[in-house]
Amino acid sequence: MTTQTPQKSPLDYFPTEDEYQRLLDKRTRRGTAVRITFLLMLAVAVVGLGILLYTIIDDSFGIVAVVNENEPEDILAAYGYDPTVTVLSDLNKEQLVEVLAGSISSGVGRRLEREQRFFADRLVFESQAKWDEVCASDEPPSGCGGGVRSKADVVALVEERVIAPDIIDASRLTASIFNPQRFKDKVEADFLTNPDRYEDYTFDQVRFQWRAWFSWKFITSPASDKPEIAGVRTAVLGSIWLVAITVLFAVPVGVGAAIYLEEFAKPTRINDFIQTNINNLAGVPSIIYGMLGLAVLVRVLEPITSGSLFGDGAPNGRTILSAGLTLGLLTLPVVIISSQEAIRAVPNSLRQAGMGLGATKWQTVRSQVLPVAIPGILTGTILAVARAIGETAPLILVGAAGFITVSPSGPFSQFTALPIQIFQWTSLPQEEWRHLAAAASLVLLVLLLSLNAVAVLLRNRYSRRLT
Amino acid sequence: MTDTPDATVVTPPTTVPNPGSGAAESGTSSAQGTGVIETENMDVFYGDFKAVADVTMKFAFNEISALIGPSGCGKSTVLRALNRMNDLIPSARVDGEVRYHGANIYDPSVDPVEIRRRIGMVFQKPNPFPKSIYDNIAWGAKINGFKGSKSDMRDLVQGALEQAALWDEVKDKLTESGLSLSGGQQQRLCIARAIATQPDVILMDEPCSALDPIATLRIEELMLELKENYSIIIVTHNMQQAARVSGKTAFFNVELDTTGQRTGYLVEFSPTDELFTSPRMKATEDYITGRFG
Amino acid sequence: MSTERGVHDADMARQLARKPRRFERLIVGSLFIAGAISIAITIGILWELGSESLLFFLDDDVTLGKFFFSTEWSPQAGSFGIWPLILGTMLITVIALLVAIPVGLSAAIYLSEYASPRVRNFLKPVLEILVGIPTVVFGFFALTFMTPLLRSIFGSQVGFFNVLSAGIVVGLLIVPLVSSLAEDAMAAVPDSLRQASYGLGASRLETSLRVVVPAALSGIAAGVVVAMSRAVGETMVVTLASGASPRNFSLADDSLFGYILSPFEGAQTMTGYIAITASGDISYDTIDYNSIFAIGLTLFVITLGLNSLSRRIVKRFRQEYE
DSSP states (O other): OTTSOOOOOGGGGSOOHHHHHHHHHHHHHHHHHHHHHHHHHHHHHHHHHHHHHHHHHHHHEEEEEEEOSSOHHHHHHHTTOOTTTOOGGGSOHHHHHHHHHHHSOHHHHHHHHHHSBSOSSOOSSSOHHHHHHHHHSSSOOGGGGOOBOOHHHHHHHIIIIIIOOEEEEEOOHHHHHHOHHHHHHHHHHHHHHOGGGGTTOOGGGEEEEEEESSSHHHHHSOOOSSTTTOOSHHHHHHHHHHHHHHHHHHHHHHHHHHHIIIIIOOSOHHHHHHHHHHHHHHTSOHHHHHHHIIIIIIIITHHHHTSGGGSSOOSSSOSHHHHHHHHHHHHHHHHHHHHHHHHHTSOHHHHHHHHHTTOOHHHHIIIIIHHHHHHHHHHHHHHHHHHHHHOOHHHHHTTOOSOOOSOOOSTTSOOOOHHHHHHHHHHSOSHHHHHHHHHHHHHHHHHHHHHHHHHHHHHHHHHHHHO | OOSOTTOBTTOOTTOOOOTTSGGGGSOHHHHTTOOSEEEEEEEEEETTEEEEEEEEEEEOTTOEEEEEOSTTSSHHHHHHHTTTGGGGSTTEEEEEEEEETTEETTSTTBOHHHHHHHEEEEOSSOOOOSSBHHHHHHHHHHHTTOOSOHHHHHHHHHHHHHHTTOHHHHTTOTTSBGGGSOHHHHHHHHHHHHHHTOOSEEEEESTTTTSOHHHHHHHHHHHHHHTTTOEEEEEOSOHHHHHHHOSEEEEEEEEEOTTSOEEEEEEEEEEHHHHHHSOSSHHHHHHHTTSOO | OTTTSSOOHHHHHHHHBOOOOHHHHHHHHHHHHHHHHHHHHHHHHHHHHHHHHHHHHHSTTOOHHHHHHOOOEEGGGTEEOSHHHHHHHHHHHHHHHHHHHHHHHHHHHIIIIIOOHHHHHHHHHHHHHHHHSOHHHHHHHIIIIIHHHHHHHHGGGSOSSOHHHHHHHHHHHHHHHHHHHHHHHHHTSOHHHHHHHHHTTOOHHHIIIIIIHHHTHHHHHHHHHHHHHHHHHOOHHHHHHSOSSOOOOOTTTSOIIIIITOTTSOOOOHHHHHHHHHHSOOOTTSHHHHHHHHHHHHHHHHHHHHHHHHHHHHHHHHHHHO
16 A cells, blocks of 8 residues: 555545544534533523422412411301301491401591491491591591492401401412422421410411412502501502603603604714713613612702602602602613614605605604604513513612502602512511512513513514515 | 707707707796706715716706616716705715706705605605505695695595596505505506695606516506606616607716726717617717617 | 796795794704703713712722722721622622523524524513513522522522522523524624535534634624623612622631632622612711712723623624624
8 A cells, every 4th residue: 555656635634435424423413412402501591481480479379377366257157157158258248347346446446437438327436426527627537528338348357357367377389289288287396396486376276278379459458567468559559650650751752862863863973972872871780770860869859859849749759750750761771772773674765755755854754754663662662661660779779668558649659669569578588478579579570471462462563564 | 850969968058958848838947948957067976985977967848858877877866866865865965056947956045845845756666655545645745735625635636646547446445555556556656646746847766667567658658648747857777668758868877987986977968769869979879789788 | 737836947046945944943853852861861870970979989988999909898887898799799790691601692502593483483482581570570589499499409508698599590680681692693694604614514513603603703792791781780689689798808818719709608799789778768978878879880880891892892793794
């Protein structure tokens, strides 16, 4: 061999057919391995999302250990009902009010009655003379305005004030389904090892029952310091107010700015600067906007944001208006950028057609460009607003007040919001609050996912129309 | 047929327009020997790039004038300079003069919106608005301050559609989207839309390039009808089309300068049959006989 | 009809003259103001961070030297050295990137080079949902799932508050950001490059890893930098899961890996400090109030720097292909 001609062809440096086949197999195998690795990595993200949702749902339902002050069965039995087939709401309203009256102090009863009366034709806790006197005063309580408590309302009062459940421990959904006994054993063991923990309760008093932390009642009940009756109504209303102000500020300003930048701005220094500036603002962490809100809206503009400039106002600037505007400022760059994209996607031929007919620029933009861009603008805006609803850090800064049970009544109210409520409940150490935080998270997620779904639907309809 | 063989690049502004066109009957201006639109030493720039150089020409009243030439020769650029459509491109700039009824439309005191309302435009690709057929036509009149009643507007829409030879095809579906029409119908809708604003001149930028031969024929017939009332300037890449419809044809060519920039210039602007049968310039002859381009 | 108007040459110049169009000018003016509001926001941020920080540094307890060089942050004791807070932020950012880069890049490569349309249509929405989940919910997740999980894996050396849990969850939070930006970068690589590679007999893996990814590298890098900036500015997860005590340290006395860089213990971050301090009853013009603005200014400078860096990288990347 070696004696043959030393000249080698380039082909000699390449593998033989067999070798090449083996090499190819190796390359294919490596390709498959890496591909599977990619897929596994991707699965991490999917599984992460799955576990997150699972954790929240898992904590939102489950068996709880409850000690009631009065058992509902005893109440029913006292009225001659069979507790095994009837529930509290089978009693009529008179009976329920009677139960209530038998358990609460007359002072509490009078307060409840002044809030809203129980019956239209008679008073339960208050004498007629006193009632007339109170209602004739300068500031009559809300009960004087007429309106009668519904039966459901009275049932809720009985549950809260007469049965007065105290949840001493709670279990998660999956554990409650697959191994409820373990939870019961655990509670019993807690009573044995640590009798002081549950004050003067005994294990015999403990009842195990299912509880949906996430329920319609949870959504409609106001905040409370008792986890048994706490709900998110105050927080949901606060969030709705915030969103309204955010939208009122960010959408007109944002869309206007986008129209200016896309349609009217000539490439001058100031316009370039505005564009760069907007891109930069979009990357500023939300907590910095919170500090802007705190220093400028809450503090410097307090006369305006507290409402004191317009008469009655909040004691300080930590109001819905401040927080809504803070979220508006935060949302603005995102709204501008997504609206710009939507406007840019409108074909130039429409602008030329409009201008070619002798329309002014604004006439063309208003009648021809904007109608085509609006679905895109809407999609981007909804997504931006959805993000604003979930923002927590800036609200902490502008001082979403800690414990608010009164529903907000206007832009100058103090308020709390859903994400703030989740944050506060998550920070508390007791088990019950964690379940409330989960249920509140679920409320927030349902809200956001429906908003996102609307955005996706809009986008799909929009892209279908263009093709 | 013609008596003014000097209608070329160097046409002096005093030249009497081609009497074969409708200009002679159309009144005051033509009597003074001016065209509806005249350009004088017009250069068009995009930034530093000179797209068209030194164009001097005169478009007669109620005549179809065609602009032809190889691609990149700037014929569309010239057309868009005539109603200040180039203003929409931020870097575009025009030197020299473009006169409309004697007024320089690039004078700083002139409102481009006023120009475009009088000099309408039909584009290469049909571009109806994504609105109903009716609104497509009514909108232009509305924004230009149409004062008539609802039924006046309906008459206007019908008239424009009839003039554009589209009425019979769409009279039962005026509320349907303009985009639901076929390509040729869309282009006629765009022509109707332009007519409805009562312009004086209609510029057409390769209006048939996106259409099939039958639709093209319809548009060509339409142009010949419209000539009675409007002055039409059309850019076309199709020499036969220019020969079929236009009274006068301008041939543009492109030259490379030392830096490799391609700048368009006007070679000659003559009565159409003359240009095609006995072109005065060698470049024109080369082009129409297919020797280049 | 053409003769009805405008044919009298003398009149034409007058007829064509500019109209005042006041309404139009008013509209454009208001649109410009809408655009200029963004400048007011920036000025507001700079003014508020700057002026309050100035008050902070004018305080007798604070010196610039100590702020930038001391490794102890305990406002109660009057020591304001920013390093413990930066340490917390850095630890969490690094852990987050260790999670987000492999997961995000794999997702991007898989989605842009491998996935069938059906798989894409399933996976893209999943990533989009991940983007839509509020950070406070991620914080809840960190505290109620991730921390117990880590404690069951690594035992009780893992604190109830620890940077590992917070870092991993922040990583999960920024995965969609990394993957979508990286995917955009890879989609911008011209198809001709892929075809050239296939034409030479390269496999799909070789094409994506040796041709597409290197060609998109600067775009991918820009995405990672943006994600990093996002992790630095993230507040709720770290506030809930990483604890409220700054990890004060002494380079001379503390063990580097046992304590200073330990992932198992809590460490307050810059954002965490701001949030916790502001969530209590904070009075204006106290050193606490002013200090959050000094921290905020530091945070602003860092994130702005990262975002500008990313934009510069993207610009270069664009030039390569245009």
